[in-house]
Amino acid sequence: MANMSPKKAVMPHQPAEVRNKNFDEVALGYTAQIAKEEAERCLDCRHKPCVDGCPVRIDIPRFIKQIREGDEERAYRILSLSTSLPAVCGRVCPQESQCEQRCVRGLKGEPVAIGRLERYVADRHNEKAKVWPDPIASNGHKVAIIGSGPSGLSCAGDLARMGYEVTIFEALHTPGGVLVYGIPEFRLPKAIVEKEIKGLTALGVKIETNSVVGKLISVDELFEEGFEAVYIATGAGLPRFMNIPGENLKGVYSANEFLTRINLMKAYLPDSDTPLRPAKHVAVVGGGNVAMDAARCAKRLGAEVTVVYRRGLEEMPARKEEIDHAMEEGIVFKTLCNPTEILGDEHKNVMGMTCVEMELGQPDESGRRRPVVKEGSEFTLEVDAVIMSIGTSPNPLIRTTTPGLDTDRRGCIITDRRGQTSREGVFAGGDAVSGAATVILAMGAGKTAAAAIHEYIQSK
Numbered sequence: 001m002a003n004m005s006p007k008k009a010v011m012p013h014q015p016a017e018v019r020n021k022n023f024d025e026v027a028l029g030y031t032a033q034i035a036k037e038e039a040e041r042c043l044d045c046r047h048k049p050c051v052d053g054c055p056v057r058i059d060i061p062r063f064i065k066q067i068r069e070g071d072e073e074r075a076y077r078i079l080s081l082s083t084s085l086p087a088v089c090g091r092v093c094p095q096e097s098q099c100e101q102r103c104v105r106g107l108k109g110e111p112v113a114i115g116r117l118e119r120y121v122a123d124r125h126n127e128k129a130k131v132w133p134d135p136i137a138s139n140g141h142k143v144a145i146i147g148s149g150p151s152g153l154s155c156a157g158d159l160a161r162m163g164y165e166v167t168i169f170e171a172l173h174t175p176g177g178v179l180v181y182g183i184p185e186f187r188l189p190k191a192i193v194e195k196e197i198k199g200l201t202a203l204g205v206k207i208e209t210n211s212v213v214g215k216l217i218s219v220d221e222l223f224e225e226g227f228e229a230v231y232i233a234t235g236a237g238l239p240r241f242m243n244i245p246g247e248n249l250k251g252v253y254s255a256n257e258f259l260t261r262i263n264l265m266k267a268y269l270p271d272s273d274t275p276l277r278p279a280k281h282v283a284v285v286g287g288g289n290v291a292m293d294a295a296r297c298a299k300r301l302g303a304e305v306t307v308v309y310r311r312g313l314e315e316m317p318a319r320k321e322e323i324d325h326a327m328e329e330g331i332v333f334k335t336l337c338n339p340t341e342i343l344g345d346e347h348k349n350v351m352g353m354t355c356v357e358m359e360l361g362q363p364d365e366s367g368r369r370r371p372v373v374k375e376g377s378e379f380t381l382e383v384d385a386v387i388m389s390i391g392t393s394p395n396p397l398i399r400t401t402t403p404g405l406d407t408d409r410r411g412c413i414i415t416d417r418r419g420q421t422s423r424e425g426v427f428a429g430g431d432a433v434s435g436a437a438t439v440i441l442a443m444g445a446g447k448t449a450a451a452a453i454h455e456y457i458q459s460k
Helices: 032-039 060-068 072-080 086-092 114-128 150-161 190-202 219-224 255-263 289-300 320-328 397-401 439-458
Strands: 142-146 165-169 206-208 229-232 252-254 281-285 304-309 332-335 337-344 350-363 369-373 379-381 385-388 426-428
Touching (some): 060 072, 060 114, 072 114, 086 190, 086 439, 142 150, 150 439, 190 206, 219 229, 229 439, 252 255, 255 385, 289 304, 289 320, 289 385, 304 337, 426 439
Parallel strands (some): 142 165, 252 385
Antiparallel strands (some): 337 350, 350 379
């Protein structure tokens, strides 16, 4: 019998006053009983509108039905037909604007907690998994993938299951891309990423770390080594700055640098080789998910943290869940506010930040109301560190070392809808094509490109 509760089953969490002092996972996950109760809220709609909202088209009602029937392993197998990273997606995908937005239960209450159920199924599988899948027999064709983030991993998984010999070239010393350097441990434990990647390597995917394509080897040289197609999945990791006075002071970070040092290099540990400068008052400039991650990390390092955003709270692009968690953890939000200068002392240390108040004017080209400065509203925030989180763009290395690869004015690689670039045999997807977006959209691009690469190679 369906559970007609209008509310999702509550996700257990660490208390805010405890979790803002540690890097352990905030959300604790559903129990078997809670998962079954939530699964019973699904109406198993005939037309499956939730599937249309999923970039990788998971058969959502079908996997949820298996939870109701107590067959979690079968639910996992259904998930695995569409996604290579279910434990990751269940944690970091913006389901509220994708699959859950289409859920019929959301018309008169809250939608089914699809993401939480996906996480539950993946975690239960990973807890029990003792034997990794056997490698797939090779079909004799080789594909190179540049970048081991979600798009590269998704493409690699699909191609490996079709029998391709896949090698991923990763610039950093640890595979996972933004999943390991960008998303904090308290949102996505790195052990989960490692386990998902181990499942791919068990299928036969090879990963070469410390391999900077464009420096150590070129795209053309990959073809010379026998790869028949190349998929560029290098993300958008080049940070942007405001170009205001004082951005070169000690204590000013890009969110990318700050989060990489926290997540990948464990700068929060007492014996870290790359410790961050101690800071009592931190300002995070920006309002996206990356800004929330940076702010919550800074809070866990013991600082008082203020998020500075030039539009209002309702216009903030971060997930509502992340904003709510940040507020619960004691982070202050100064909206309708924009920095104009970062102030320093004689030693070039950050000492404060001059800001102006803003008000919303007419909509800009994005459809959002453009913020304009309030006259005479200048004030100074007392801070000793500033984290800039105002967006990123693709690294220019690949486009400047690959002749004939067309890019747009933002530096994003131009492709057709299936990921084919202007170079024969070269495909691209994820943030390298779209600019900074979500994990699941990058994975969807990886799946689309895998199908296109298969068709390309088989037609040669």
